[in-house]
Structures are given as structure tokens and as C-alpha cells.
Amino acid sequence: MEGQFWDSMETLSRDELKKLQLFRLKDTIRRAASSLFYRSKFKQHQITADALHSLEDIQHFPFTTRQDLSTHYPFGILSIERSEVVRFHSSTGAYAPKKGIFYSRDDLSSWASIVARSFNTAGLVTTDIMQVMTDFGLHPTSHGCELGGEELGLLVIPAGNISMHRHIQLMKELGTTVLYLPAGILPSLIDAFYELNLNPSVDTELRLLIVGESPLNEEEKKKYENILRIPIHRSYGILEINSPGMAIECEQQQGMHIWEDYYLIEIIDPQTLKNLPAGEWGELVITTLNQEAMPLIRYQTGDITRIIEEPCPCGRTHRRIDNTTRRSDELFFIQGRALYPSQIAETLKRVPEVGDNYVIYLDTVDNNDQLIVEVEVVDNLYLDNYGKLECLTKNISSRIFEETKIQPKIKLVQNNYFLEQNYKNLKQVVDRRKKV
Amino acid sequence: MSIKQLSIFLENKSGRLNEVLDVLGEKKINIAALSVADTSEYGILRLIVSDPVEAVNLLKNKNFSVNLTDVIGLETPPEAGSLAKILKPFAEANISIEYMYAFTMKDKGIVVMRTSNRQLAFKIIEEKKLKIITLEEIFKF
Incomplete structure (x- = not known):
């Protein structure tokens, strides 16, 4: 189908994709080495970009942990001059472990592009009107939706943190077709429709929901789709890298395509930290391949998932990850928020x-x-x-x-x-x- | 002048009240009056007992949250309208009653209350010649 894909990267052959990954990985390691944090970490492990001959060689590199991010917050992992930085995002709570991320101008445009690709993958088109229901502020998600949605050519409504009834008014007033929302607020959205005596699939123009932020298991997803009579696409992103935009479900809705031209993924056993064979459940570890300001090497996300190796009928060559319904640490999700x-x-x-x-x-x-x-x-x-x-x-x-x-x-x-x-x-x- | 009342914090769980009563019963501590109101989550148990200091120690050793509160005990004559008459001057002096409970002993009515501005409260008691009742008197009956 013409115009089905956002860019040619999505269907690159696996061999070409791996070649691109290796090229970008070497570049990333070199760039990371200009940060204080990685310079000393690489030195300590006596390792340089020259040690990389294949993608598997990433396993010789040390992990980056959430603790590292807190310890070196805010500037320690920055790999470019501060004058080159144009954006900062962070977690909102005062007493959550500190995590921050910087973006260069190029980072913002590649972020916009990867979010646009994600939204396109979920099936959004330029005539869609997307209402963003996550908070605007220090946390990146809403800003990412705005950037990517506009890049794709949607009409974006940056609704953010307003009452559920006002959200529904906006949907009616503007004819919103798509919502981006944390999975955890689906119950209160459904309650609000019920209170207002509205049937979302009949009384609004809504045709698709994209959920992120908090995980949604298969049974819950089915339940909410049955109540709302609107398909729900799950997406994945983390504050420390790109949120949203890292992975999303295509029309097949069988796992989320993770963009491998941007992220090198590994699955490890969270206890032994050993790499696990393809298809096994474990902690997702990500090396960024396209971040300029703050590349992360082997970042332990804390999210437990598995890689789905089988090719997807949709034609995209980027592999899929399964639901991230568990954590390897004490983080928990409630009402769509991570605590x-x-x-x-x-x-x-x-x-x-x-x-x-x-x-x-x-x-x-x-x-x-x-x-x-x-x-x-x-x-x-x-x-x-x-x-x-x-x-x-x-x-x-x-x-x-x-x-x-x-x-x-x-x-x-x-x-x-x-x-x-x-x-x-x-x-x-x-x-x-x-x-x- | 005051009566030492036990105040015990109880989370709303069946059997908690019994645990308190068992601790006191074992040591032969008598209870003259008891009041418990509850919210949905917790309650405050208020007790007038024969040996408040000993009772506090016993309960503290059993990890109960307990303390002693000074309350006023007043005798009310056994006739209609007597309590209203007693309380009126307190209201006129703008003294608020945080809580109160009442019980009878023989033919006497006794009210136990916790008020704001206790100094003024005692002044009124003196002026109006109200009959204060002490712990010793309660357990003498």
C-alpha cells in the first residue's frame, strides 16, 4: 500500500539494518566517550570503540544503571557542550530517583521523526485529530506527542492535565479521532463517558487510542476495547531516552515494533546480568544509536519483556517486543503514573x-x-x-x-x-x- | 482535681478491644467507664480505671499506643434538667467540650468531660459550687 510506511528505514533488510546499527554503534561509543561519566567508565573497563567488530561485542561493554543516572545527574552523562543543548526533561517527583535527559537540536528532530513514524505505524493519518492526555511539564511524553504528531501532520490538541469532563467536551467540540493517554487512566475515562451518558464509539469521532506510560496486559486491553469499541494500540518509551516513540503496535497488534535503527536491544537476566537467548523473558537493555546529547550505553531499563523474533506480516523488519508488564525494580504503576x-x-x-x-x-x-x-x-x-x-x-x-x-x-x-x-x-x- | 483517663489508639480490627481488656483484667484493674467512638479506620478508646499509671505501663509494654489525659468528672443530681444546668455556665463562658460521656453509680450520675480552657473551667466549677468527683471516690462506691 502506497504511503503505508513513514520512511524507508522501516523495511530495511535485516542485514542492512545490522550494518547500519554497527556503524551507528561505533559512532555512539565514540561520542559517549566525551562525557565525564563514560570516559572514566570505559577507562576503568579498558575498553574503546575499537573493540567493536560486531554488534555482539557490545556485551563487553559495562552496563549503565538507573543509579548511574541519579549519581551523575544532571550534567555528568552529557556528551556535548552545554551550549549545544536545547532541551531538558526529567521526572517530576522530588523524591523519586533523579533521572534527566538532554536533547540537542538534532535530537529533537530525530525524536519528532521517530514519534511520527510510530504514530504512522499505529495507523494515524494527516486528517487525524489527536488529543494528548498526559501532563505537560517536566516529563517528556506530552512534548514528544506534540513534536511527533505535528511532524506527521496531525492536528494535535495539547490538552494535558485537565478534568475528564473537559477532555470529553474537547473531543466533542473538535471531533478528536485519536487519544494518547496513560493506560492507567482508561478506567476513569470510561467512568466519565458513563457519567455523561455517552457511548464513545457512537457519540464521538474517536477511532483509535494509543496508550503508553503504564503497561496494559492483553486481558485488560481486550476488556477496554470491548467496552469502548475502539482499538487500543500499546506503545513503549522511557523518560531516559525517548518517551514516547521507542516502540509501538502496528495494525497487527501483536507486539510493539522497536525501532532498531535508533536502539540496539538486548535481553538480560536481571540477577546474573547475562545475556539471554532470543525469545526469552528478561530485562530490556538499550544502547541508543541516534542520540547526540546524551547517548546511553547498555542502559538497564528495568522493564521485563521478550523479543519477538518472527517477522511481522506488516512488512516492517524491526523486531517486536512483548508487553512490559513487570519491573525488575521496585517501581510500580498506579492510575497511569509510575511511582x-x-x-x-x-x-x-x-x-x-x-x-x-x-x-x-x-x-x-x-x-x-x-x-x-x-x-x-x-x-x-x-x-x-x-x-x-x-x-x-x-x-x-x-x-x-x-x-x-x-x-x-x-x-x-x-x-x-x-x-x-x-x-x-x-x-x-x-x-x-x-x-x- | 482532674481524673487521669486512658486514651488508647485502636486500629479498626476485630479483637483489638478485647486485647486491651484482657491486659487490664489479668492485673485486676477495674474499669469504671468506657467510651469508644470510631471512624472507619481507627478509634480512640477512653477508659476510667482504678490504677491508670499501672494500666499505662502494662499497655505500653504490650506495644499499645496509649497516654493519660486529664479530664473533669462532675456529679449530677438524679433529677431531670440537672445536666443542662451544670453545662450552661460553661457554654456562657465559651468553653467548648471536646467530648464527654456519662455513667451512673448507685443513685449518682457522673459526667466525664474534656474541655478547652481548663483553668477557666475549674474557676466556673468553684464559683458554681459544682461537685467534682475524683478517681478515689469513683472506686470507693
């Missing part, structure tokens, strides 16, 4: 009336995710006064909201409550959500 327990821990440390120990429960209430934080009251002066306890609950709850943008429910328990339950053996995060 680290450390964000809760650090927030609680700033409330003197409660202890440092806590347990996070994730529940399903009326089909929506609920975050429950159980924490001990240690200040005995609070013990004889419901008013004070109520204030304390509100205080903690608003502080956690500030940090995470999730409205939690606070469950106060007595001092030493966790001691009795042998806190060390308790799970920090207990996921009791109903699985579809």
Missing part, C-alpha cells in the same frame, strides 16, 4: 508525627486504582483527639499528592504496629488489585 516507594518514604520522613515504616497497598475500588498508605502514629499527643488525627491524615495525604499527583487514602495505625508484624518481613508494596 517509587522512596517517594512515599521521603514524604513520610517529613511528617514528624508518624513513623518511618509504612506499607503501601494497591487496591481496586469501583474499577479504579487506589493507593493506600499505612503508617504508624508515633506522637502520643495525637491520641486523644479525633480532630488532630483527622488533620494529620489530611496533611499526609496532601503531601503525598504533591509528590505523586495521586490522591492516597491514609490508614493510621498504632505505634509499633509494624514491629509486632515483623516489619522486615513485610512487603513494602502489596498489590491487591483485581486482575482482569
Whole structure:
């Protein structure tokens, strides 16, 4: 079909693609070596770009971890002059491990291009009107949707963080055909349609949803597609590299094509850090091939997935990755947002009336995710006064909201409550959500 | 003048109240009055007991969150309207009552209350010659 692909890269033969990868990889290693971080890391491992003769040689290079990113935040991994940098993105919480990424002018245009390619792959065309439902701000996703959507020629509505009812008004007013949204807010979107007594497939022009940010398993996807009667395409991207734009489902909806001209992918065992054979589930490791300002070498994403080796009927030669429904670290997803327990821990440390120990429960209430934080009251002066306890609950709850943008429910328990339950053996995060 | 009341924080879990009562029962500590209100998540158990200091120690050793609160105990004559008459001057002096509960002993009514501005509250009690009741008197009955 004419115009089916965004660019000729998508159908490059595997051999040509690998040749291009090796060429770009050598270039990337050289470029990375101009950052303080990689210069010393390569030196320590006595390795240079000359050691690369094949793509497999990447396995001789050291990993880059999320800890490395925090430790060298913000400028340590920058590979170009600061004057060449035009954009910075980062995580929003004050107490999440720090991650930041810089873009050069060329990075922004290649990002726009890879997002445009992704949206094209999902089946979007220039007449589409895309409403972006993720927050605009420090986090890159909304900006990436805007850049890529405009590159493809869509009409982009940068709706961002507005009420669900206003979102639906906009859809009606402008005839929105496509939504980009975090998978985790699908339940509240469905609730809002229901409240307004609207059937999205009849009463709106919506024809396709692209979800990202938080994972969506096969059963959930089927469920939501059945309710909405609109196809849902999953996509993958990470803040540290490109979000969105790294991988997306084509019309086959059987795994997400990851753009191998931009990213060299490996799957490792998160415990032994050994590379796993093709097709096995493990942690996704990515080496960027097209990032100028901040190339990352063998970055451990923390996402557990597998590579689907079989060629896709759609004709794209770039391999697909499966759902990333698990993490190798403590990160968890709630209401479409990624949270680290450390964000809760650090927030609680700033409330003197409660202890440092806590347990996070994730529940399903009326089909929506609920975050429950159980924490001990240690200040005995609070013990004889419901008013004070109520204030304390509100205080903690608003502080956690500030940090995470999730409205939690606070469950106060007595001092030493966790001691009795042998806190060390308790799970920090207990996921009791109903699985579809 | 004040009565030492036990305030115990209880998370809303069946059996918690029993655990407290068992600890006190084992050491033969008597309970004269008890009040518990609950929100959906937790409750505050308030107790008037024969030996509050000992009770606090026992409960603390069992990891309960407990403390002592000063409350005022007043005797009310066994006749209609007597409580209203007692409380009126407090209201007139803008003293708010944070909580109160009442019980009877023999033919006497007793109200236990926690008020704001306790100094002023005691002044009113003195002026109006209200009958304060002490812990010793409660357990003498």
C-alpha cells in the first residue's frame, strides 16, 4: 500500500539494518566517550570503540544503571557542550530517583521523526485529530506527542492535565479521532463517558487510542476495547531516552515494533546480568544509536519483556517486543503514573508525627486504582483527639499528592504496629488489585 | 482535681478491644467507664480505671499506643434538667467540650468531660459550687 510506511528505514533488510546499527554503534561509543561519566567508565573497563567488530561485542561493554543516572545527574552523562543543548526533561517527583535527559537540536528532530513514524505505524493519518492526555511539564511524553504528531501532520490538541469532563467536551467540540493517554487512566475515562451518558464509539469521532506510560496486559486491553469499541494500540518509551516513540503496535497488534535503527536491544537476566537467548523473558537493555546529547550505553531499563523474533506480516523488519508488564525494580504503576516507594518514604520522613515504616497497598475500588498508605502514629499527643488525627491524615495525604499527583487514602495505625508484624518481613508494596 | 483517663489508639480490627481488656483484667484493674467512638479506620478508646499509671505501663509494654489525659468528672443530681444546668455556665463562658460521656453509680450520675480552657473551667466549677468527683471516690462506691 502506497504511503503505508513513514520512511524507508522501516523495511530495511535485516542485514542492512545490522550494518547500519554497527556503524551507528561505533559512532555512539565514540561520542559517549566525551562525557565525564563514560570516559572514566570505559577507562576503568579498558575498553574503546575499537573493540567493536560486531554488534555482539557490545556485551563487553559495562552496563549503565538507573543509579548511574541519579549519581551523575544532571550534567555528568552529557556528551556535548552545554551550549549545544536545547532541551531538558526529567521526572517530576522530588523524591523519586533523579533521572534527566538532554536533547540537542538534532535530537529533537530525530525524536519528532521517530514519534511520527510510530504514530504512522499505529495507523494515524494527516486528517487525524489527536488529543494528548498526559501532563505537560517536566516529563517528556506530552512534548514528544506534540513534536511527533505535528511532524506527521496531525492536528494535535495539547490538552494535558485537565478534568475528564473537559477532555470529553474537547473531543466533542473538535471531533478528536485519536487519544494518547496513560493506560492507567482508561478506567476513569470510561467512568466519565458513563457519567455523561455517552457511548464513545457512537457519540464521538474517536477511532483509535494509543496508550503508553503504564503497561496494559492483553486481558485488560481486550476488556477496554470491548467496552469502548475502539482499538487500543500499546506503545513503549522511557523518560531516559525517548518517551514516547521507542516502540509501538502496528495494525497487527501483536507486539510493539522497536525501532532498531535508533536502539540496539538486548535481553538480560536481571540477577546474573547475562545475556539471554532470543525469545526469552528478561530485562530490556538499550544502547541508543541516534542520540547526540546524551547517548546511553547498555542502559538497564528495568522493564521485563521478550523479543519477538518472527517477522511481522506488516512488512516492517524491526523486531517486536512483548508487553512490559513487570519491573525488575521496585517501581510500580498506579492510575497511569509510575511511582517509587522512596517517594512515599521521603514524604513520610517529613511528617514528624508518624513513623518511618509504612506499607503501601494497591487496591481496586469501583474499577479504579487506589493507593493506600499505612503508617504508624508515633506522637502520643495525637491520641486523644479525633480532630488532630483527622488533620494529620489530611496533611499526609496532601503531601503525598504533591509528590505523586495521586490522591492516597491514609490508614493510621498504632505505634509499633509494624514491629509486632515483623516489619522486615513485610512487603513494602502489596498489590491487591483485581486482575482482569 | 482532674481524673487521669486512658486514651488508647485502636486500629479498626476485630479483637483489638478485647486485647486491651484482657491486659487490664489479668492485673485486676477495674474499669469504671468506657467510651469508644470510631471512624472507619481507627478509634480512640477512653477508659476510667482504678490504677491508670499501672494500666499505662502494662499497655505500653504490650506495644499499645496509649497516654493519660486529664479530664473533669462532675456529679449530677438524679433529677431531670440537672445536666443542662451544670453545662450552661460553661457554654456562657465559651468553653467548648471536646467530648464527654456519662455513667451512673448507685443513685449518682457522673459526667466525664474534656474541655478547652481548663483553668477557666475549674474557676466556673468553684464559683458554681459544682461537685467534682475524683478517681478515689469513683472506686470507693
